[in-house]
Amino acid sequence: xxxxxxxxxxxxxLISFPLFAFDSGEFEKSLxxxxxxxxxxxxxxxxxxxxxxxxxxxxxxxRTDKAQKDLSAVMNRISNKKDFEAAESILRQFAEKSKLNxxxxxxxxxxxxxxANFISxxxxxxxxxxxxSDKLNLATAPSELLKKRQKRLITIETPIAEAVICLEDTDKxxxxxxxxxxxxxxxxxxxxxxxxxxxxxxxxxxxxxGKKYVIDVLLGHYEGSVVNSNxxxxxxxxxxxxxxGKKDHxxxxxxxxxxSSIMGELxxxxxxxxxxxxxYLAENHYTxxxxxGSPETxxxxxxxxxxxxxxxxxxxxxxxxxSEAIYFSKTDLGDLYIDAQ
Numbered sequence: 001x002x003x004x005x006x007x008x009x010x011x012x013x014l015i016s017f018p019l020f021a022f023d024s025g026e027f028e029k030s031l032x033x034x035x036x037x038x039x040x041x042x043x044x045x046x047x048x049x050x051x052x053x054x055x056x057x058x059x060x061x062x063r064t065d066k067a068q069k070d071l072s073a074v075m076n077r078i079s080n081k082k083d084f085e086a087a088e089s090i091l092r093q094f095a096e097k098s099k100l101n102x103x104x105x106x107x108x109x110x111x112x113x114x115x116a117n118f119i120s121x122x123x124x125x126x127x128x129x130x131x132x133s134d135k136l137n138l139a140t141a142p143s144e145l146l147k148k149r150q151k152r153l154i155t156i157e158t159p160i161a162e163a164v165i166c167l168e169d170t171d172k173x174x175x176x177x178x179x180x181x182x183x184x185x186x187x188x189x190x191x192x193x194x195x196x197x198x199x200x201x202x203x204x205x206x207x208x209x210g211k212k213y214v215i216d217v218l219l220g221h222y223e224g225s226v227v228n229s230n231x232x233x234x235x236x237x238x239x240x241x242x243x244x245g246k247k248d249h250x251x252x253x254x255x256x257x258x259x260s261s262i263m264g265e266l267x268x269x270x271x272x273x274x275x276x277x278x279x280y281l282a283e284n285h286y287t288x289x290x291x292x293g294s295p296e297t298x299x300x301x302x303x304x305x306x307x308x309x310x311x312x313x314x315x316x317x318x319x320x321x322x323s324e325a326i327y328f329s330k331t332d333l334g335d336l337y338i339d340a341q
Contacts (some may be wrong), residue, residue: 004143005244020076022074022077022079022086023074023077023089023251024086024090024181026074026075027071027075027087027090028090028094030067030070030071030074031071031090031091031094031104031105031108032094033067033070033216034061034064034067034068034070034071034104034107034108034237035094035104036067037063037064037066038064038100038103038107039065039100040063040064040252041063041064043142049146050136053194057127060229066305068107070112072111073089075108075111075112075115076115078112078119079119080261081128082341084112084116084128084130085128087112087310088109088112088131090307091105091109091112091133091136092105092135095133095135095136096135099139100139100206102135102136102137102139103137103138103139104154104253105135105136106137106138106303107138109130109133109136110256112130112200112299113130113222114202116129116130117164118127119141120166121317125220125331132229141202155325158210159211159212160209160211161210161211161212161215161221161226162191162207162208162209162215162227162228163207163208163209163210163215163218163224163226163227163325164202164206164207164208164224164225164227164316164317164326165179165205165206165218165219165222165223166196166206166223166224166320166324167179167203167204167222167223168198168202168203168204169202169203170201170204171206172193173197173204174206179206179222182211182218183208184208186210186211186212186214187210187211188208188209188210188211188215188330189208189209189210189330190206190207190208190299191208191209191266192206192266192315192327193205193206193207193208193326194325194326194327194328196323196324196325197293198323200225203234203323203326205316205320206324206326207227207231207266207317207326207327209336222279224317225317225318225319225320227318229255229264229316230254230255230264230317230318231264231265231266231315231316231317232252232254232255232264232312232315232316232317233251233252233253233269233273233313233314233315233316233324234250234251234252234253234313234314234315234316234319234322234325235250235251235253235273235277235311235312235313236248236249236250236251236311236312236313237249237251237277237281237289237292237306237309237310237311238309238312239292239293239307239308239309240308241307241308247287247291247292248267248290248292248328249291250322251271251281251285251288251289251290253273253280253284254318264318266326268324268328269313269315269327273313274313274329274331277313278306278309278333278336278338279312282338282339282341283326284340287331288304289304289338290304290340290341292306292309293306293307293338294307294337295340296337298337301339302339302340303337303338303339304337304338304339304340305334305335305336306335306336306337306338306339307335308334308335309332309333309334309335309336310330310331310332310333311329311330311331311333312328312329313327313328313330313331314328315327315328
C-alpha cells in the first residue's frame with residue numbers, strides 16, 4: 001500500500017512541476033542572445049534595401065524569432081513566486097546597461113507576464129503579478145538598438161554611382177554573361193538593359209548602379225560612361241501610310257541644365273515622355289511635330305492630324321547615340337488629333 005502511495009505521489013509531482021527547474025544563469029544568457037539578434041535585425045533594417053540586404057534582413061528576423069522562442073522556453077520553467085522575482089530582478093539589472101538592453105528586457109517582460117497569467121489560470125488563483133518598471137522601455141527607432149560598431153559601419157557609407165556599359169557580342173553571349181556575372185558578384189543592380197540590333201554582332205547596353213570604386217574599375221575595362229541624372233531620349237515619330245507616303249522625325253530630349261536633373265532620370269522619361277509622347281512633343285516641339293501631320297477642322301476647332309502615328313523611344317547615356325540605347329519602347333498611337341497652335 002505504501003508503495004502505491006509513493007508511486008502516486010511521484011507522478012503527482014511530475015505533473016505539477018516543470019520537468020526542469022528555472023535556471024537564472026541560462027535565463028540571462030538567453031536574454032543576451034535575444035538582445036544581440038534584435039541588434040542585428042536593427043542593423044539590417046538600417047542598411048540600404050537591395051536584394052542582398054533584403055536577404056540579410058530576412059535571415060536576421062529568423063534568428064531573432066528563434067532567440068525569442070529559446071527565451072520563452074527558459075521562462076516556461078518558471079513555476080513559483082521565487083522564480084518570478086529572480087527573473088524580474090535580472091530584467092531590471094539587464095535593462096540598465098543600454099537602450100538595446102532596455103528594449104530587449106521590455107519585450108522579455110511581456111513574455112514573463114504571459115507566463116504568470118498562464119500559471120495563474122492553471123492554478124485558479126494569481127501566483128504572481130509582474131510589476132511595471134520605468135527602466136524597461138521599447139525603442140522608438142532602429143538606430144537606438146545599434147551597437148557602437150554597427151553605428152560606425154552605417155556612418156561610413158560607401159558612395160553609390162550609376163553607369164552605362166555597351167559591348168558587342170556574338171549570339172553565344174559570352175561577353176554578356178561574363179559582365180552579368182561580374183555585376184552580380186559585386187552586388188551591382190541592373191536598372192535597365194537593351195539589345196541594339198546590328199548587321200553583324202549586336203550591341204548590348206546595360207544601365208546599372210553599384211559601389212563607385214567598382215564602377216570606376218569596370219569603366220577602365222569596358223566602354224561606357226558615368227550617369228548623373230543626365231540620360232537623354234530619342235523619340236522617333238512616324239506618320240502616314242502606303243498611299244499618302246510616310247514621314248518621320250526624330251526628336252532629341254535632354255536635361256537643359258543642372259536644375260532640371262530629374263528630367264534626366266529614366267523614371268521621368270517613363271512617366272512623362274513614354275506615357276504620352278504626343279502630349280509632350282505638342283507642348284515642347286510643336287513646330288517640328290506639325291510637319292508630320294495635316295491641318296484639320298473638327299467641330300469648328302483647328303486640329304493637327306497625325307495619321308497612323310507610331311512612337312519609338314530610345315533612352316541613352318548623355319554621350320551615347322540612339323544606337324546605344326539602354327531602354328526602348330514602341331507604341332502605335334493610331335490617328336491623333338492635337339490642338340493646333
